[in-house]
Amino acid sequence: MKDFFKMFFAALLALAVASFGLFLFFLLMVGLIGSMSQPVPQVANGSVLVFDMSASVQDRPVGMTRDAFIDEVVGGAGSRSLSLLSLKRGLEEAANDDRIEALLLTGSFAVDGYSSGFAALKEVRESIEVFKASGKPVYAYVVYPSARDMYVISAADEIFMNPEGVVGDSGMSMSYPYLGGFMDRYGIGVQVTRAGEYKAAAETFVLEGMSDPAREANSAVLADFWQEYLGVIASGAEFDPATYETKLNELGMLAADDAAEIGLVDELLYTDELIAKMQGISGLESESNSFVQTAIDDYLLEVVHPMYSSDGMVAVIYAEGSIVDGEGKDGQIGGNSLARVIRKARQDKKVKAMVLRVNSPGGSALASEVIQREVRLAKEQMPVVVSMGSVAASGGYWISAYSDKIFAQPNTLTGSIGVIGVFFNYEELANKHGVNFDTVKTTEHADLMGQFRAKTEKEMGLVQRHVDIVYDSFLHKVSEGRELPLEEVRKIAGGRIWSGVDALEIGLVDELGGLADAIAFAGEQAGLGSLPAIVELPEAGNFLEDLFAVTSQKAADASTDVALRPIVRLYREIGEISSLYNDPKGVYAVLPYTISID
Structure with a gap:
């Protein structure tokens, strides 16, 4: 009877939360309709x-x-x-x-x-x-x-x-979170493999500080960014960059x-x-x-209004966020969802050229390949140009390699041609909360991709084989797409990151320039001129999805036993990390976590 009342009142609470959410939604809709009746502000003369x-x-x-x-x-x-x-x-x-x-x-x-x-x-x-x-x-x-x-x-x-x-x-720095100590403390098992000496993404989960190869590559990129920054701000004012740097060292x-x-x-x-x-x-x-x-x-x-031309348009397709398998969430690039966008654009007779704007540290190798396949098919029908944003590395470079031309800025972070395998297991964490796992299986490695136990040394060897296969494929794709000798690609790969300036010098990009330059080039290649009409894809998101998602989550939280909430919260946070690492084979072309350069 006690359990019955607990479930009964939890259900009532969930219903109340859901009802409140609907009521709030009604009020917001009324407010929005009222706001829509207001005229667009006029621009005053002068x-x-x-x-x-x-x-x-x-x-x-x-x-x-x-x-x-x-x-x-x-x-x-x-x-x-x-x-x-x-x-x-x-x-x-x-x-x-x-x-x-x-x-x-x-x-x-x-x-x-x-x-x-x-x-x-x-x-x-x-x-x-x-x-x-x-x-x-x-x-x-x-x-x-x-x-x-x-x-x-x-x-x-x-x-x-x-x-x-x-x-x-106070100057530029590049910071990574190193989670090795955190994982050990909370009993989250992490096993990693990698292909590429400079491929530092795996280090994020197992080390407590930067490795020497990672420090070397990061320092070189940061030096390029800093010199470009100093040159830009000094060009707009009459001051000596060296004096500025001295002052920062002196005063912070x-x-x-x-x-x-x-x-x-x-x-x-x-x-x-x-x-x-x-x-x-x-x-x-x-x-x-x-x-x-x-x-x-x-x-x-x-x-600023939508552009249209009967002569045709350039499709500007945005790949912004981490690349994940499947559909992806807000702030992620779903391999399937972005591939579908590219497919529809190349099948649209009004689209005469395509610009892929890449602002991504990479992610799932499989999802990157799914996207790249559609890029290659599009290239058979129309000019395909890549515009690299602030970061277009690893999987972000994977999806760029076969384009007709790649534009990047001097302060674009690119390259990182390397592969890692990341495998989480929650055996120790689960045991701490009284949860144990037992398994029966038909073959020795039937539960290889499970997250409830650590992998054996033999199994990690099997995983390393797949990582090496994917890395070799990555190298060949860059060689073919960029028309570079394979041995040259090997020298500049290894997971090393490059600034846009260095990437231009070693052949990873074709020209320094921004999104507008890429659109102009694509328009000219398609015979639409340097100021072509464009269509931007995917279309802007709808807030209704967010609203209903939050309402549903609040109702679910309300029905959760109070005693279990801390555990649920912890697992949810772990799930957020794991959602970025959802490749079916556990193989990734990704930069270390999120790079912040300030």
């Missing part, structure tokens, strides 16, 4: 276009996420996302818009997953330079600018800084006075003083007692 950089700049199109939807309804100011192509088009459109007098850059970029990488921000900076070339002034106002912010605002004619501000750039971070002293910023101003300056350009806006301005978000709504 405006200063204000680009609030407090957003994540992502490659793929931006949809109405759950958080953005709620913010829209309740009038909040939550996180924002801007798509790279829309932002570029808006900034360049403003250069020739008579209603826009100047551009003001404010705020600080947000990073979410693979968004706001330096390679993407390089393209944003280039669009600001296009605006600047029109003769209209570009200003920037910062308080606590990060390295990403400095990289972009260095294109401004004048940079103003709050007198109490601090430059949040620069105070506003320090930044002004070396010419990194032009003038120290409080907000009211900035407003007065902007009023001198656009005049007084009487209602707000500020200056006449148009927010970049409002401007994009008015001037």
